[in-house]
Every structure is written in structure tokens, then in C-alpha cells.
Amino acid sequence: MSATAQKNTQYRRPQGHAALVFFLLLGVMPLAAGLVYAVLYSLGLIGYLNTGFTLQYWYIALTSKALWASLTLSLGLAVLVSTVSFFLALRCVIALRPHLKQRGVRFSLHLPLALPPLVAAFVSFQWLGGTGILARGAHALGLIQTTDSFPVLVNDPYYIGVFVTLLLLNFPFILLLVLDQYDRAGITEYIHLAATLGGNSAQIRRKVILAILIHRVLPTLVLYTVFLFGAFEVPLLLGQQSPAMISVLISQKFSKFNLADVPVAYTCAVLYAGVILVLIACFWRWHFRQSPNTEPA
């Protein structure tokens, strides 16, 4: 190693350590402290009404059908929104890539990202509600007799309103991600290569475009799914009380008048964090086994 390189490394090391300490203090410690607090609360070790170590809150939480329904609903909806967003984005990029790269179109794709989820939920309510714009439009066109005949799309048992709103919020982000990765991965060259190797259009779409892009965007897509798993404002406004998405359920338990529910709420929060951490750990383990020495997109 040259003297200059050694000097540079010597200067870089303390900076690297300082950055790590800064990250641990501001990024990891508050979250870890919050999680430890929640674990202690769930075990009855802290809290106003707690009297000492107990597993009763864990028993209540783990045997609660509402909690498992909530976790399943949240995970299912998050995976569905991410999957549909990805395939829609892929379809759009394949069909419309030259148009999507135009400056005006590209800028307009960023606009939904500036929309707060609560505002998006209100907009969806205005459009999809029983007396909303779509219902009134359908009534004006004579498609339905009364606005009551309009299908229930908000606070509905199938979470259609929540799905549509999360999709509208999520899709532009995924579209920009896929568009960017399409260019970065040099997909055009791969398509040419696969064509000369004998691949037809369907094979190229499946074995080249889809396979390469999914390989590149999957880590980001999984993290975004985790983010959707904890969605709060949209399901709070457009979802149902039962089953509720996990963040809404935890919020319900925290804000109840019964203070005995607070430790159960903390238990649900710990379970929620645990499920996410296990999912992320499983994903990264699988991902590194699939693609060693690679950085996420």
C-alpha cells in the first residue's frame, strides 16, 4: 500500500467509526429501546397496572383470533398490493418505456408520491363511497336506481377501497423503480442477446425481462411490502373495524378506556415487530444464497 493510500485509510477510519456510533445512537438505539420497553411491558415488568412478571398478556394475544386475522389480512394485502403494483409497472414499462422516459411524464409520476396517505384515503372516500363521485356518476347515467345500489367499495369486507388506495399510492413508486432498473440492468442488450440465442417474445418477456428485473427489484419490493404491512391511515379510514389491519388493531387496543388492554397492545406490537424481523431475516438469507456478492438495487 502506498504512503498516500495509508494516510487516506488512517483518516477514513475515525470518520467511519463516528458515523457508525452516530447511526447506532440515532438510528438503532431509539428503536431498540422502544422494542425492549414493549417487551418488558408485555411481560408485566413495567407499566402502571402491572404487578410483576406474567405471560398472561402473551397468552391473550396468541389465542386472539382477531390478532391472527389482522396479521393475515395485513400481510396478504401488503403482498397483493406489491405484487399487483410490480406486474402493472412491468407491463407499463414494456409497453410504454419511450413515453415514460419523457421529462413531463416522468415528473408527473412523482406527483402521487407527494400525496399524504390520509389525503389519498379522503380522495378515495370521495370517489368510491356510497354517495361518492362514481356512485353519483353511475346514478346520473342511469346505471343504478339509487346511490345505495352502488357496490360497497369503502369500509367493505373485502378491503377493496384500501387495496385501490394503497395501489394508487404504491404504483408510481414501483413504476419509477422498475423503469430505472430496466435501464440500469441494460435489459435492451439482454433482449437482443436472447433473441439471437433463439428466444421468442414470450420467452424473452418471462425468462429475461421479468427474471432480471425481479432479481434486481425484489429487495426493495420486500422492504416496501413491509412498509405496507404496517399501513395505518388508509385502512383506518377506509377499512373495517374487524378484522382490522395490524396497525389499526394495535391502535384500537392502545386507545381503549380499559387500561388492562395496554399490555396486550404492547404484546401485539412485539409480535408485529417479530413477524417483520423474521420475514426480513428469511428473505435476506434466501437472497444472499441466490446472489452472493451482490448489492441490492
Place this chain on the structure above:
Amino acid sequence: MKLLSVQKLHKSFAGKTILSSVSFELEAHKTLAVLGKSGCGKTSLLKMIAGLLDGSGEIQLNGNFVHTLPPQQRGIVYLYQEALLFPHLNVFENIAFGLRLRKMPEPALREKVDGMLEDLGLTTHARKMPTQLSGGQKQRVAFGRALIIEPRLLLLDEPFGNLDVETRANMQDFFKKMAQQQQITAMLVTHDLKEAVRMGDQLGYLDAGNLHIFDHLRDFIADPRTGMQAESAFWQSIQDAV
């Protein structure tokens, strides 16, 4: 026996002529090395022959017109400067890619890919992902992936341009050996004089969209555009100075 015949290939883009009535023929099991500076139309020439770029003119392979066929049906493989290994597939699956497109039965596929891995000297690397390979190994895999489908013609667009000097020389030797062993007909474009002379059985020079094919190496050396005389004079002057 003549394998490739190109007649009056023409390409222009935004009013600028890229290729101007290019015509030439290539014998089977021979390598045509085309030398040319950057931007002289080398890549366009190869892409038109592969069917990846539109233009006018006629292309025959084994006496059959192929210029109206899509790339999938020409039996011509185009190799880029980058190895372009599929990042989600390991070495074995990258080499097997073309065979899987043809839905070859698994036992025959395994036997063929294993044989190719042995020829490439990559048997121990079969399960590695592209990120675990060196530049030279990646290029070998790219060659294997192309050769395993037994293309009628191999087009090489500066395939060793990204490699260091030593690996580049090794890959040139490797290609020469494979070309002889597997009776490959290939066309290579490069801006590297030494590479062109080393690799080509036949030599050409592309300048401003015009291709000139040389009958003999001495004609290639005599043409001042190829830079061969300047190169020799340079090394001679070094030797004299020493």
C-alpha cells in the same frame, strides 16, 4: 465453401450514412476480423447481419436469404463487449439458456452443458453466480452459451475490449482453439490492430461506412489506413533507440 454473403448493405440515421453499400463474403469455418475506429459503423454492421438493426441490402447464409428473417430464425449469435451473463442464473444455467429456450430434454441438456463446461475449463465453477467470476471466466461462459446452440455464424463485437492485456491474450488464444475445434465461422470487429491480425483468417477495414476486404495480409500491411506501417515503424524506432 462460402457461408455468408452480404450485398449492398446500407444504413443511414438522421441523414448521416452509417454503412454505405457494404458487400463481402465469408468462407465457412473462417474468422473475418474487421478493423475500424470508434464510430465507423462496426457495431451497426454486425447488428444488421444479426437482424437487430433495420437497413437495406441482402444477406445470405448458406445460399438462403436471411435478411427478412427475425433474429431468432437466423442462427446467428451476436456477442457484446460485455459478457452479459444473466445475473439471476449460475454458470451452468447461463450456458444452458439457449438449450432451455429450445426445450431440450433434461438428460441431453445436462450432458451437453457438462461437456461444454469441460471444454471451457469451468467444470468446478458450474454452480457459481456471475458475480463470483473473473472477467475472463465471464467471457468464457458467454462463449459457451453462444457455442452450445451451434450457431451458423458468430458475431463478436469487440468481445475482449474490457479485459486486461494478459487475460485478453489468453482469451484470444482460447477463441482460436475453440474456433478450430468446433469449426466456427465468425466475424469479429475490433479497433485493436494486434487483435485483428491475430484472430482473423481474413482481414477487413471499415472506414466511414465503407468496408474494404484484403486478399492478403501483405495488402493489409501495405494500406496506410490500417496503421500497420505506423505501428511497425514505432516498434522499429524503439528497437533502434535501444
